[in-house]
Amino acid sequence: MSDPSGNSAPLAGTQRGFLKAMLSATGVSIAAQLLAFLRQIMTAAYFGVARELDIYFMTYAIATIMVLSFGAILDSVGIPHLVRTREEQGEATFRELAGSLVAFSVVLALVLSALFIAATPLVARFMAAGFPEADRQEIRSMAVSFLPWTCIALPYYALCSVFKSVHRFSLVFTGEVVIALGSVLFLALHHSSVTALPLSYFAGYVFASVLLLAYAAGRFRLWGSLRTDAMKGVTRNFFELFGANQLASLATVIERFFQSFLPAGGISALNYSSQMTVAATSVLTFREIFIVPLSSADRRAEKLERLVIAITVVVVPVMIFIAAYAGDIVAVLFERGRFDQSAKAVTAATLSVYALVLLPSTAGLPVFRMFQVIDRIRMTAVVYLLGALNFAVFGSIFLFGARMGTPGMALTVVVNSYLSVLVSLVLLRKCGVMTNWVRMSAYGVYTAFISLAALGLIRVLPLAAPHNPFVALLVSGCLFSMLVLLGYLPLWRRLKQVIYNV
DSSP, X not given: OOOTTSOOHHHHHHHHHHXXXXXXXXXXXXXXXXXXXXXXXXXXXXXXXXXXXXHHHHHHHHHIIIIITHHHHHHHHHHHHHHHHHHHHOHHHHHHHHHHHHHXXXXXXHHHHHHHHHHHHHHHHHHTTTSOHHHHHHHHHHHHHHHHHHHHHHHHHHHHHXXXXXXXXXXXXXXXXXXXXXXHHHHHHOOSSTTHHHHHHHHHHHHHHHHHHHHHTTTSOSOOOSOSHXXXXXXXXXXXXXXXXXXXXXXXXXXXXXXXXXXXXXXXXXXXXXXXXXHHHHHHTGGGTTHHHHHSOTTHHHHHHHHHHHHHHHHHHHHHHHHHTHHHHHHHHHOSTTOOHHHHHHHHHHHHHHGGGHHHHHHHHHHHXXXXXXXXXXXXXXXXXXXXXXXXXXXXXXXXXXXXXXXHHHXXXXXXXXXXXXXXXXXXXXXXXXXXXXXXXXXXXXXXXXXXXXXXXXXXXXXXXXXXXXXXHHHHHHHHHHHHHHHHGGGHHHHHHHXXXX
């Protein structure tokens, strides 16, 4: 392919640049996930499953809603304005806007951090309603430890936006790894109390910020006026997106309310299960590269259908294996230090249920992203509101009615995830994206049947049960994978056609 002048070099260069960015993103994703997983293992060893860790996770939820989530909004709003300003008004105006964006992020971080400290006691009265008063007081104390992190996070994301706007992706990706590595090193050196967790993230952001600031010196302005016309457009879009994103926070608030009524350590067990599931989802969605084929209008519904099927046949066996072998998985990953047998039992029971969210969180992701592709983002508000309603209804049923404890809270998350995907498919049909539900469901049922049959066969085979959980997990995993692949043989041609035509 070539441009109208017959010169193919610019296009080739663009393609190479995009490929390089994708390869860098994939490598960083793996490195960051490994470091995050290491931090999770260290957290379990140092703090186990305890009320003090529950208090940390509750404070983290409040900090995310009130401050940390604004980083992603700033990134989403800042990049388009910076790119457009550079292309249309030149380098000088771009640098001015870059300085204004950094200044805005610093002021915003300070204001939101002050609001976070002032409002935490009031917010905790609802979100942590099930905690004793003494534990709610501890949330207020823990919030102070989050202050360094909340003050530095938004300016860091503003700097990232500036670098992304000039295609310095590798520097931003390096910053992600530096944050993860810095937090791990800090936690290894300082872990006498749970307050080390937010401080470890602050340390990671300090190291990454120093890296970006050193490179930005002399290249960009790091301070500017908030009253320029360009900056007024940024702030207007920022607050518009902020309003839309509050619907997503509503479900989080309700979920945390129900979690506060769990026994001590229950929130910690849920978060260990959640973090493992999120890590698996991140790997299985390949940083959402599916957006590329779905962005084309040609056979969009068919591509979505094939994509969901392709993800389903890969994810369902993984999901069922994790649910079945949750005890061995938790033992291999976490059973050391303060993470004792009782911590293993509650976390394994929770993970065996929570693992079932893997299918809707992976196969459902392209379904949800389709609203963005077809420019019907308002439809996501319906899904967010449904999530809040689901947590209110099913949380009451499973937690207060059936008294299922931590596994009941995990079941609430699972039910909400499947219902959200179902509603998203219904809304997409109303938008003209007509997928074959029966066909997608048939593949899901078949893969579930094959996976369950493989598990049943492993259980009846005359195998010597190894005492080492790692060996047991390795042997069972290899056998399970072989049996599932054998089960796929009758449909191999059809599966191959589905996967290769996404």
